[in-house]
Amino acid sequence: MSAPGEDRDELSRLSATVLAQAYVKSVEAEETTEHIGRQNRLARHRWNIVEALKTRGEALQVLERLAEHSNGQVRANAKGALDRLDKPAQEFAPEPLRWPQILWQCDHPPPAALTRDEIAERLRQSVPASRDRLMDLTLPAIGLWPQRRADIPAAASRFGGTPLAPPDWEWPTFEDEPMLFVGQIDCAELRGLPGAELLPPHGVLAFFGDHDAVQGCDSLGMSAVYHWPGADRFVAAQPPIEPILIFPACAMAPRPILDLPHPFSHAVSKLQLGKEEREAYFDAWLEIREHGIPRECVHYAASASSWVGRTCCRTISGDSNPRTTRASSCRSIPTATAKRCMGGVRREPLLPAARTRFARTLLRQLRIRRSVHVIWPTCRAGQVFS
Numbered sequence: 242m243s244a245p246g247e248d249r250d251e252l253s254r255l256s257a258t259v260l261a262q263a264y265v266k267s268v269e270a271e272e273t274t275e276h277i278g279r280q281n282r283l284a285r286h287r288w289n290i291v292e293a294l295k296t297r298g299e300a301l302q303v304l305e306r307l308a309e310h311s312n313g314q315v316r317a318n319a320k321g322a323l324d325r326l327d328k329p330a331q332e333f334a335p336e337p338l339r340w341p342q343i344l345w346q347c348d349h350p351p352p353a354a355l356t357r358d359e360i361a362e363r364l365r366q367s368v369p370a371s372r373d374r375l376m377d378l379t380l381p382a383i384g385l386w387p388q389r390r391a392d393i394p395a396a397a398s399r400f401g402g403t404p405l406a407p408p409d410w411e412w413p414t415f416e417d418e419p420m421l422f423v424g425q426i427d428c429a430e431l432r433g434l435p436g437a438e439l440l441p442p443h444g445v446l447a448f449f450g451d452h453d454a455v456q457g458c459d460s461l462g463m464s465a466v467y468h469w470p471g472a473d474r475f476v477a478a479q480p481p482i483e484p485i486l487i488f489p490a491c492a493m494a495p496r497p498i499l500d501l502p503h504p505f506s507h508a509v510s511k512l513q514l515g516k517e518e519r520e521a522y523f524d525a526w527l528e529i530r531e532h533g534i535p536r537e538c539v540h541y542a543a544s545a546s547s548w549v550g551r552t553c554c555r556t557i558s559g560d561s562n563p564r565t566t567r568a569s570s571c572r573s574i575p576t577a578t579a580k581r582c583m584g585g586v587r588r589e590p591l592l593p594a595a596r597t598r599f600a601r602t603l604l605r606q607l608r609i610r611r612s613v614h615v616i617w618p619t620c621r622a623g624q625v626f627s
Contacts, residue, residue, distance in 0.1 A: 252293040261303050264290050268315045276416040277459070278452030278485045291322050300326060345535065346542040347491070351386035352533025354498040360529060367525035368518050375501065375522065378508050381435035382500035385426070390492040396445055396472040398495065400424040401488030404447055405475035406467075412480040413449050413465040419480035420449035420465060421488070427472075434497045444470035452485050501526055 252260065264287055271283045294300035304326065307319035355363075360379060364372040387400065395405050404422045413420045426446040431437040440446070447467045453459035469475070502508040504523040514522060534542050 249289055249293060252289055253296065255293070257294065257297075257299045257303050260290050260294060261307060264303075264307060264319075265310065265312070265315050268312065268318050272314055274416060276418060276453055277456070278418045279416050282418070282485055287318065287322070291326075295326075340541070342535075342538045342541045345538040347387050347389040350388075351384065351494055351496040354384070354496065355529060355532050357499060360499055360501070363525055363529060364522075367521045368514070371512060371514060371518060371522070374512055375509075378502050379499050382498050383431055383434050383436055384496045384498045385493040386496055388492045388494045393490050393492045396425075396427055396475065398425065398427045398430050398493045400491040400493060402490030403487060404478045405472070406447070406478040407469055407471070407474065408476050410467075410469070410478065412478060413463075414481065415451040415463045418452055419482060419484045420451055420463070421455045421484055421486055422478075423448040423450050423455060423488070424493070428468075431495055434495060441468055441470070444468055445472055445475075456486075501529060 255263070267283045267287050267290070271280050274280060291300055291304070294303050301323075304319045304323045308316055308323060310316050310319065357376075357379065361372060361376050364375055368375065385398070385400075393399050393402070401424060402422070404425065425448065428437075428441050428444050428446060431440060432442060445468070447469065448464070449466070450464040451459070454464060504519060504526055509519075509522070531539050531542075
């Protein structure tokens, strides 16, 4: 994952006095925000300031002066920088991940999904009394399976990378930070799959999430989803500042599946299963979710990976980000209330038929267990929340 760069040449042209003032402003700005991504950016800015001072031999003098500053946080940051000043910088050279368990998913096509009868039989064996009621909640969905590919077309379905967008589109922000580009779906690639008829037949669905939500720092952070037709007119999207993280691009292969609701979902809670029956359903749900993945690879594969599926009704009260609807070619998709489940959050961006009335919609869901990793084609593993 890459991080935003900063113009160190510009910092090197500033005087030591100006750099010291910028260091103080960075600390003061960090005190005013609880946003982890923003704090990381400010911390990196201070690190770059210290590096600029070191190149001209003024770091010790400036930091010693800042260590006597009237602001306690400035003093603490400066003292920490002083402690690290003479220590050699750590060189991180990540080793390629070669474990076959980690690489299995991105190097194998998605397995065939269980049929409805096969799912019903597994539920009969685990929760016979509630099998029929649970089967009534089973809906078609479209699984998104990570795949390693040398070349990924810019408008193709993929996780990560950098987005192309309409020329007059504005990048969504939260807490003055550009949202992270999570990935996109080429609607044409889904044509003919069950449930795809509820999505636009053409164009791209692009998904963005606030840094703190995507990285698991704040499960209730903001997200945004856009539908853009006319991919032939797209240009490289330009954020107001470089995002704090850019995920490596990873191709995805769509596959039709049948989706059971999460054991802690509202739909299952309404069935009022007993404790033992709920635990038995949870085990069956996991087994069905992990079908086709070798047992030794289950905890490394994105078995609960992203998918489009499960229809529902919601009241959509308005546009969550009016700026995103200026262009007639760009439609914003408000986000419904997040649902807590299994230590993470299931967020449900909606594609509304109308913003102010009930809309029967197709959901894009990114669910993940704490032990599940999404494997990018560069052989790096990273958790993704949405």
